[in-house]
Amino acid sequence: MRKINPADKRQRVLRSARNLFVKNGFHNVSIPAIVRASGVSTGAIYSYFPTKEALARHIHEQAMGEFHRNFMLRLAGRTNSEEKLRAFAETVFETTESDPDLMEYLLFMRHGEFMQDTAPICFSEPFRRVQEIVKDGIANGEIAAADFFIAGIAYTGAILRAAELRLQCVLKTPLNEIADRLIAHAWASIRG
Amino acid sequence: MRKINPADKRQRVLRSARNLFVKNGFHNVSIPAIVRASGVSTGAIYSYFPTKEALARHIHEQAMGEFHRNFMLRLAGRTNSEEKLRAFAETVFETTESDPDLMEYLLFMRHGEFMQDTAPICFSEPFRRVQEIVKDGIANGEIAAADFFIAGIAYTGAILRAAELRLQCVLKTPLNEIADRLIAHAWASIRG
DNA sequence: GTCTATACTGCGATAGAC
DNA sequence: GTCTATCGCAGTATAGAC
Numbered sequence: 345m346r347k348i349n350p351a352d353k354r355q356r357v358l359r360s361a362r363n364l365f366v367k368n369g370f371h372n373v374s375i376p377a378i379v380r381a382s383g384v385s386t387g388a389i390y391s392y393f394p395t396k397e398a399l400a401r402h403i404h405e406q407a408m409g410e411f412h413r414n415f416m417l418r419l420a421g422r423t424n425s426e427e428k429l430r431a432f433a434e435t436v437f438e439t440t441e442s443d444p445d446l447m448e449y450l451l452f453m454r455h456g457e458f459m460q461d462t463a464p465i466c467f468s469e470p471f472r473r474v475q476e477i478v479k480d481g482i483a484n485g486e487i488a489a490a491d492f493f494i495a496g497i498a499y500t501g502a503i504l505r506a507a508e509l510r511l512q513c514v515l516k517t518p519l520n521e522i523a524d525r526l527i528a529h530a531w532a533s534i535r536g
Numbered sequence: 537m538r539k540i541n542p543a544d545k546r547q548r549v550l551r552s553a554r555n556l557f558v559k560n561g562f563h564n565v566s567i568p569a570i571v572r573a574s575g576v577s578t579g580a581i582y583s584y585f586p587t588k589e590a591l592a593r594h595i596h597e598q599a600m601g602e603f604h605r606n607f608m609l610r611l612a613g614r615t616n617s618e619e620k621l622r623a624f625a626e627t628v629f630e631t632t633e634s635d636p637d638l639m640e641y642l643l644f645m646r647h648g649e650f651m652q653d654t655a656p657i658c659f660s661e662p663f664r665r666v667q668e669i670v671k672d673g674i675a676n677g678e679i680a681a682a683d684f685f686i687a688g689i690a691y692t693g694a695i696l697r698a699a700e701l702r703l704q705c706v707l708k709t710p711l712n713e714i715a716d717r718l719i720a721h722a723w724a725s726i727r728g
Numbered sequence: 729g730t731c732t733a734t735a736c737t738g739c740g741a742t743a744g745a746c
Numbered sequence: 747g748t749c750t751a752t753c754g755c756a757g758t759a760t761a762g763a764c
Contacts, residue, residue: 376757386731587741
């Protein structure tokens, strides 16, 4: 195997493993497969992570954190509900196009296969934040809905399904080209 | 193991295996586990299905067919776009409550892990049918959208996300109790 | 710290009794 | 047709050289 900067090796393992996990599923990815994909040896991998499960958990935290940070960056400065929800949609669409492996992980990875007691991904910080935005929007009349949770489902459902179909190559058009129309439909489902 | 009607054994294997597959993932379910869950021996299982993969494929066809038939039954007699799309939503909600294991399979199973060249589930007959309904609805002015595919995404996204969250026990309310509100949001996203 | 070689476990699938 | 016992293989993780 060619010489690799040692500082990069851990990252190479994380990157390769994430792509394999999301493509083949946790239990269908062997350590030898990660060795082949990353160019890092078994011994080195086990020097970074005690078990395959711990490696998967690390990947999970990293992926969740990255999406959350991107969302917070986009959210800054948005004043009304429509704009804040648009920030969520833009984060999803932008991530889908610029780092499809990350978005694929977030949407399709079955993390229950290696973490038993984890809350569903929709309890994570970004989704709780979206629920709050919808709640506030209903309170000040920007959004028309009897139940903020149900309204949140309608909006996020329309946005996330677009990302899913794009990642499965069913949607041929890049999401940024049709973002306006997708967001318009999602917003129409709950606007006042 | 207790005496079981031989005619039922095949069905017991199919049922137990489907639940295990959807809960743990194909590669994390061993034949011994299916033996334990179904009460049918290894030898009998291999007399019904040549391999574990063939068993999984059979389960897949059966699940897809069942949902499709239920959808077609509900669709009969509906005249306009709104009612036809409502039939789709009702089929999803009803299946989620009455046979959650089936709906969980349809929404979350990664069938690519045991079938390589299969089209995504959204190319399946029910989803093609929904796209046609939306297309016709746009043509006769019942639906306002520039693109039938994008509009279909908005509607089905809102509906399917509700089913997902219900199956993950995030939504505590049975879907039939909030079906009207969910359908109203989905329809609002595309109505003329 | 990092490598290769290997120990041990549990899998899918089969064989042979009934 | 159905059962139990077992084969061969691939997996995770480790050990010991460098």
